[in-house]
Amino acid sequence: MMACCPFHNEKTPSFSVSPTKGIYKCFGCGKAGDNIQFIMDIEGLGYLEAIAHLGKKYGIEIELEESSNEVDQAQNERESLYIVLNFAKNYFKEALKSSEGNAIGLSYFKERGFSPEIIEKFELGYSMDIWDGLLKSAKENNYNEDLLEKAGLIIRNENKTYDRFRARVIFPIHNISGRVIAFGARILKTDKNQPKYLNSPETGVYHKSDILYGLHQAKQSIRQEQNCFLVEGYTDVVSLQQAGIENVVASSGTSLTSGQIKLIGRYSKDITVLYDGDNAGIKASLRGIDMILEEDLNVKAVVFPEGEDPDSYVKKIGGTEFKKYIKANQKDFITFKTELYLSDIGNDPLKKAELIKEIVESISKIPDAIKRSVFFKQCATLLDIDESVLIAEGNKTILTKRKKESERPRENLEGAENVELPEMPGVSLPLEINSLELQERETIRLLLNYGTEKLDETLTVHTYIFQELEDVDFQHIVYREMFATYKKEIEKGVFPAADFFLKHENASFKQETITLISVKYEVSNNWADKFKIIVPSEKDTLFNLAYFNVLRLKYRKIQELIKENHAQMLKAVEIDEQIQFMKVEQELKTTKTEIAKLLGMVV
């Protein structure tokens, strides 16, 4: 099955899923894996969590053995990061209950009108006004400094090691499944040397361009409402949630990214951007609207009265009225943009032309042609100009964009080699691989896909390949190891099917296997069943595939040997030695020519 890839931006599907093999592979960005890897990537989970997630989804009980130290139990760094971040979150929550936390942190939240329930829902906390509160407590609980630093919780320099967050209220940032991956923190003292908001740095689990604050708490509501409110600050999110408006998220610590928009797109195709009532800020963030259009989502925008932001306004008028306000005042992006600029334009025709260009630019970003034409019509009415002018202008923009895209240089896969080899069927090629390694790769591919297939009554693909390549040493380390492992299993009398390598503890075996058994296009059975058209498959030409692969591999290998031999010859001092190397070169070249003839190359 093919689909548009959930991991990268694309318009034509290159993401393939094979339910029978239990694997996925993107021929565009190269992401590949099995069911567990998929959950890890898409939900941002560690290995154990992904297992637990799947267990929960399918009602399979999973028992994890308890260990005294949680970090020991963690299988990888990601897992340890989640654990230490969770520890920090609990520490900050506790600190909010201390007398300092109460007096400073909690009173700030109360001032903002946050209820105890909402504080608990967002797991808000406080960091004490000392240098090493978290550091000390973490060390007492056997978390080491390296891990704390990797999690972005402490800062280490030559002179000292100290907490990143001090004397601030803490907003934990959760991933979609609700695990804490970072913190946003607001300072409460007046200190000119400190930023008002401080965020965790990027870590192994926190990539801010792919994270939306509040999405974990909002996702269900976004799905139900089929709309997502996008706001600017943490407090906007919390306040709206408290007022019963739950489909709300904020881009945390960055301007909106396409990763974040895609994330919303998984839950709803409609986004309403809620802007603070300040014109300068809005104009600066209009780029966000264009990006939403580019992702083929529908965008509306609302501005609040002068001096109000979503947080203050919802407090003033309450949740119900707030929803009504949005309903009455939200505008589609053209009307929004036009009205925003129209006030400055007055009767200036040049400025009007600029505005038209600006809006045409936005409309051209919409991938859907029908939607585009609807917007062109609307724009024409609104700005009182001829629709065909707009369309012509829009087409120009689109064409320039397409031209730019097609001019991008293509990767040269084969390199400057003297022989043209046919492209291998349905397999995407890694870039960092030379022609010899390419042939080694093809050997492994044949073994994985067709190892037990018969070439004639007695010969299978694997016996043939091992006979032919008995004394050939693979150059690529992974293929060499896979080849050796395959051979070992065969010698044990076990046939290692692709499954064996998919479950192998060596992660690169697994990755390579997924790539090598994924086929970009499979011929539908309908061709044969309904239309009686037989499309030859690889299986029908196995003999040729195996035979020519072996020859090509030998040809490439000999090329390498000639190169090595030649280098040694140049280094040789004694004349006898040189003659010896020359003889070898002669022999190698003869063999090379013979193989070339068999390959049907003009020699």
Ligand SMILES: [Zn+2]
């Ligand atoms: Zn992809």
